[in-house]
Amino acid sequence: MSNSPPNLTRIKTVIRAKTGVIIDDKNEYLIGSRLGILLEENNLSSFDELADVLAGPQDSPIFKKFLERITTHETRFFRDESTFAALVEQMIPEWMERNRSFGGASRPLNIWCAAGSTGQEAYSIAMLIHSKFPQIFPSLNLVSTDISETCVERASAGFFTDYEMNRGVSDELRAKFFVRVSDKGYNISSEIRSKVEFKQQNLLVTPYAGKFDIVFCRNVLIYFDLAVRKQILEGFQRVILPDGFLVLGATESPTGLLDSYVVRQFGLTRYYEINSTNITFAPAQMR
Numbered sequence: 001m002s003n004s005p006p007n008l009t010r011i012k013t014v015i016r017a018k019t020g021v022i023i024d025d026k027n028e029y030l031i032g033s034r035l036g037i038l039l040e041e042n043n044l045s046s047f048d049e050l051a052d053v054l055a056g057p058q059d060s061p062i063f064k065k066f067l068e069r070i071t072t073h074e075t076r077f078f079r080d081e082s083t084f085a086a087l088v089e090q091m092i093p094e095w096m097e098r099n100r101s102f103g104g105a106s107r108p109l110n111i112w113c114a115a116g117s118t119g120q121e122a123y124s125i126a127m128l129i130h131s132k133f134p135q136i137f138p139s140l141n142l143v144s145t146d147i148s149e150t151c152v153e154r155a156s157a158g159f160f161t162d163y164e165m166n167r168g169v170s171d172e173l174r175a176k177f178f179v180r181v182s183d184k185g186y187n188i189s190s191e192i193r194s195k196v197e198f199k200q201q202n203l204l205v206t207p208y209a210g211k212f213d214i215v216f217c218r219n220v221l222i223y224f225d226l227a228v229r230k231q232i233l234e235g236f237q238r239v240i241l242p243d244g245f246l247v248l249g250a251t252e253s254p255t256g257l258l259d260s261y262v263v264r265q266f267g268l269t270r271y272y273e274i275n276s277t278n279i280t281f282a283p284a285q286m287r
């Protein structure tokens with residue numbers, strides 16, 4: 001083998017085409033550290049060869065492992081707590097108010113966690129709504145999707161290690177919604193588990209199905225370039241109901257990428273009202 005650095009152009013192109021994830025010069029090391037094992041395990045001699053294999057069938061074990069390894073799954077219960085405060089103090093009360101004014105008090109609340117990783121985000125929402133809005137909980141529709149099948153399987157299993165529990169679950173919620181099942185961790189209660197539908201979904205594949213009052217898409221757009229972010233945000237715009245909400249990660253924003261939204265604020269937390277029926281001047285003037 002030559003000692004010159006491998007040419008990573010083709011594998012980077014495949015990574016972007018299949019996942020949206022951008023590998024630039026600064027994080028090129030991720031290719032070796034995360035995908036190097038796939039070369040060893042599959043007797044491939046270069047990342048170009050791996051790129052050829054990954055351009056093939058997407059249901060192969062190597063493709064699944066590639067998705068699993070190249071994406072970042074970091075999450076935790078009640079990540080960015082102020083976002084959840086905004087949900088219960090502002091978004092849901094407003095949704096209830098609007099719903100009442102349209103005479104539809106029993107309409108289900110539809111929430112989608114796009115790129116929900118191993119389920120902590122959706123389960124946090126379900127536990128909060130159960131606790132704070134028990135009247136809404138029975139008709140809540142909550143979907144969580146992720147590109148990674150392994151994440152979806154883990155989320156569906158509803159098992160969390162002590163380490164994961166210690167990242168965000170209060171003693172009160174632990175007692176109310178979890179059952180210890182081994183010396184390693186807990187199962188979430190069947191009432192909360194059965195409230196969330198977990199599905200595998202690649203956000204690059206549009207249009208999206210369904211209609212939602214609130215879409216959470218947090219801490220994933222940062223991995224994509226502007227064109228992919230725009231495509232995804234436009235996809236959300238088509239499935240978010242009038243005056244519905246979009247919740248992004250703390251460092252993410254639709255500015256310059258989406259044309260119909262109003263910035264909403266709760267403390268330091270920002271979220272976005274999409275397809276607003278209240279727009280009286282253009283979004284660009286509102287920032």
Ligand SMILES: C[S@@+](CC[C@H](N)C(=O)[O-])C[C@H]1O[C@@H](n2cnc3c(N)ncnc32)[C@H](O)[C@@H]1O
Nearest residue numbers: 019071073074075115117147202203218219220
């Ligand atoms: C850093 S985690 C964020 C999880 C959660 N939203 C949160 O904020 O805690 C990002 C998730 O996005 C998923 N992901 C990456 N690319 C994706 C794509 N193209 N379509 C859907 N999910 C994707 C990853 O598998 C990962 O689980």
